[in-house]
Amino acid sequence: MSTIQPKRDLILDCARQLFAREGFHATGVDRILDQAGVAKMTLYNHFGSKEQLIVEVVDQASLQLVGLMDSWTNASEDPFEQIILLFEGLAGWFDSPDRCGCLIQAAAAEFSDPGSPVGQAILRHQERVQAFLTRITRATECPDASGLAARIGLLFAGAMTAARICRCREPADEARKAAAILLEDACRRAELELE
Amino acid sequence: MSTIQPKRDLILDCARQLFAREGFHATGVDRILDQAGVAKMTLYNHFGSKEQLIVEVVDQASLQLVGLMDSWTNASEDPFEQIILLFEGLAGWFDSPDRCGCLIQAAAAEFSDPGSPVGQAILRHQERVQAFLTRITRATECPDASGLAARIGLLFAGAMTAARICRCREPADEARKAAAILLEDACRRAELELE
DNA sequence: ATGGGAATAGACCGATCAGTCTATTTGTTC
DNA sequence: GAACAAATAGACTGATCGGTCTATTCCCAT
Structure with a gap:
């Protein structure tokens, strides 16, 4: 796996793009996970909640x-x-x-x-x-x-x-x-x- | 029932208030119905969809x-x-x-x-x-x-x-x-x- | 009185929501 | 090779989402 940037930054980046394009409430956590190609627990281990993200x-x-x-x-x-x-x-x-x-x-x-x-x-x-x-x-x-x-x-x-x-x-x-x-x-x- | 304004305007008014306070995606249709004291079908008969509302x-x-x-x-x-x-x-x-x-x-x-x-x-x-x-x-x-x-x-x-x-x-x-x-x-x- | 349109309550639908849990695999470091 | 933290897939929860449907009730005009 060629993840140059740590998963945390990857999630942050994908979330930013999706939030900007679709809005915050309209973007589900699952969409971010798909985009980032990351497991759900990875996100919740890093950020704790969608709000904190x-x-x-x-x-x-x-x-x-x-x-x-x-x-x-x-x-x-x-x-x-x-x-x-x-x-x-x-x-x-x-x-x-x-x-x-x-x-x-x-x-x-x-x-x-x-x-x-x-x-x-x-x-x-x-x-x-x-x-x-x-x-x-x-x-x-x-x-x-x-x-x-x-x-x-x-x-x-x-x-x-x-x-x-x-x-x-x-x-x-x-x-x-x-x-x-x-x-x-x-x-x-x-x-x-x-x- | 003392509905001076028709139900349609009442729904429109309550929706406007809730959308302004909470946002569009964050406001569920049911919240609007509660606030307006109106049945679900009344809203959908008047507006057809949340988007049209x-x-x-x-x-x-x-x-x-x-x-x-x-x-x-x-x-x-x-x-x-x-x-x-x-x-x-x-x-x-x-x-x-x-x-x-x-x-x-x-x-x-x-x-x-x-x-x-x-x-x-x-x-x-x-x-x-x-x-x-x-x-x-x-x-x-x-x-x-x-x-x-x-x-x-x-x-x-x-x-x-x-x-x-x-x-x-x-x-x-x-x-x-x-x-x-x-x-x-x-x-x-x-x-x-x-x- | 009676017919009809408007509104009612509320069950119901499949989908999605945020978030949890477990069991497994991976990659790194002694 | 052993140990350990990080990440994985995926099932699962209860709640809520937008929207549909039915059966009933209300009110008004004829």
């Missing part, structure tokens, strides 16, 4: 997405450019043919209780993203960096939501334009303040 | 939301003000305690196939919203009205997505600020073009 899938997807955002923005030192790069990266991400939008948004839609383990994982993701965005907007030295980060985050989330429906990169491109306008505005206000 | 719930929610958007913006004749009113209305909408975000976004997350009946209903909604927004942005007589509408739509969707997670009106307030900046920018470009 979902939590780990969401956490992994969150770290992966934030990692992507980081790699997209690494190409520049200028925080203004970084935000543009962020939306360009997002647009490129949507070009992947098998992509069905953001897994974490899907999880938020299916698990609305913020107190549940899955809800907690979603909140962790939200905090990660906002922390990432705030780190960039603070570097712009514009006033109201956190407000700017919140607005950029709204565009980011909106682009993901729209891309799930229209399945194209246009929302991300439009979000990039909107972000550029918001940045220009914040920049202009900063200059006014200096005078 | 979902389609009608989504369509009803779409018409209701667009109707709300219309009523929020009716308070002014000025298209710039109308967009601000739109996000103020949205913020007020999120103040409702039992609200768990946008039912149509949840549907989009659970039914990713755009060819399915539910997917079609979601596309119809998306077209309704964009048509509504474009009608307003065209009245601003700014250049690139459809682009502006798309950007406003992204903020609108982003605010809904964020509100589902944080369960507060802040995202809508922040989206309103962002929309105001986008409008100001579009307005400024229009004036520059006139000179």
